[in-house]
Amino acid sequence: MSTPTPIYQKLLAAIENGDLRPGDRLLETDLAQRFGVSRTPIREAIRRLETDGLVAHKPRVGAMIRVLAQQEIVELYEMRIVLEATAAQMAAKHASKAEIHTLKTLNAQMMQVATDPYKVAMLNRKFHGCILSAARNRFLAQSHNSLSHALVLLGKTTLESSKRVKDVVSQHDAIVEALKSGQPETAAKLMRTHMEGSLEQRLKALQLDG
Numbered sequence: 001m002s003t004p005t006p007i008y009q010k011l012l013a014a015i016e017n018g019d020l021r022p023g024d025r026l027l028e029t030d031l032a033q034r035f036g037v038s039r040t041p042i043r044e045a046i047r048r049l050e051t052d053g054l055v056a057h058k059p060r061v062g063a064m065i066r067v068l069a070q071q072e073i074v075e076l077y078e079m080r081i082v083l084e085a086t087a088a089q090m091a092a093k094h095a096s097k098a099e100i101h102t103l104k105t106l107n108a109q110m111m112q113v114a115t116d117p118y119k120v121a122m123l124n125r126k127f128h129g130c131i132l133s134a135a136r137n138r139f140l141a142q143s144h145n146s147l148s149h150a151l152v153l154l155g156k157t158t159l160e161s162s163k164r165v166k167d168v169v170s171q172h173d174a175i176v177e178a179l180k181s182g183q184p185e186t187a188a189k190l191m192r193t194h195m196e197g198s199l200e201q202r203l204k205a206l207q208l209d210g
Contacts, residue, residue, distance in 0.1 A: 004048070005041060005044065005045055005048075007035060007037060007041045007042060007044075007045040008044075008045040008048050008049065010035060011026075011031070011045050011046075011049060012049070012054075012152060015054065015065060015152050015153070015155070016152050016155075016156075017118055017121075017156060017157075018155050018156025018157075020065055021065065021155055021156075022065045022066060022067040022068065022153060022155060023064060023065060023067050024064060024065045025061060025062060025063065025064045026046050026049075026055065026062070026063040026064060026065070027062070028042045028043055028046070046063050050063070052149045053066065053149055053150065054066055054149055054152060054153060065153070066153055067153075068150070068153050068154070070203070070206060073154065073199075073202060073203070073206065074199070074203075076147065076150050076151070076154075077195065077198070077199040077202065079147060080144075080147060080151070080195060081192055081195040081196060081199070083140065083143055083144050083147070084128065084131075084132075084144075084191050084192075084194075084195050085188040085189075085191045085192040085195070086135070086140060086188065087131050087132045087134075087135040087137075087140060087144070087191070088131055088135075088175060088178070088179070088184075088187040088188050088190070088191035089135075089184040089185065089187055089188035089191075090134075090135035090136065090137055090140070090184070091131045091132075091134035091135045091136075091179050091187065092178060092179045092182055092183055092184040092186075092187040092188075093182065093184055094134055094135065094136040095131075095134035095179050095180075096134070099130060099133070099134045100176060100179060100180050102130055103127060103130055103131070103172075103176045103179070104176055106123050106126050106127045106130065107127060107169055107172045107173060107176065109123050110123045110124060110127070110165060110168070110169050110172075111165065111166070111169050114162040114165040114166065115162060117156070117157050117159055117160045118157070120157065120159045120165055121157035121159055124157075124159060124168070127172060131175075131179070131191075132144055134179070154202060158198070158201040158202055158204075158205050164201070167197075168194075171190065171193070171194045171197070172194075174190050175187060175190045175191055175194065178190055
């Protein structure tokens with residue numbers, strides 16, 4: 001696969017942070033003006049987003065950000081819960097002291113930037129990515145990566161209130177302690193509960209937007 005272009009990365013980021021929302025049309029002229037480029041790189045980026053399953057073409061409408069049905073979101077989270085819980089279970093067996101320290105640092109930083117949803121979401125992704133790395137299983141990582149594009153379609157983060165961030169950080173702390181003390185089953189159970197809570201928040205946000 002070719003290296004993603006800067007315009008592709010910018011469009012991907014705009015979808016991820018909610019600037020471009022599911023259902024939004026992607027007009028080449030508007031996007032070219034927005035990013036200060038010609039329509040050609042915009043067209044190429046849209047084509048790649050379509051290949052990745054993030055963009056759909058509708059008759060008489062054109063390219064638009066794909067909208068996930070509620071059942072698709074539930075199924076996506078069900079798969080994510082399985083993978084994340086398994087990653088936590090494996091990480092409890094393999095995580096190094098350095099990785100435990102990194103997880104604690106990332107979690108502390110989340111609390112420090114609790115009023116900035118974009119930064120919180122970025123740190124949250126790094127936190128979960130660190131656990132995935134600590135699992136030491138390349139096939140698990142590949143399975144998780146295959147979900148990454150679909151996860152982008154969820155849009156903006158649900159970590160928009162300081163209270164929600166505080167709750168998540170507390171859950172993260174418990175997971176890290178289970179990893180540190182080498183308790184695989186506890187780590188898996190805590191991660192599953194954590195991710196089930198994330199699904200609940202996502203569905204609530206979906207209802208509010210609807």
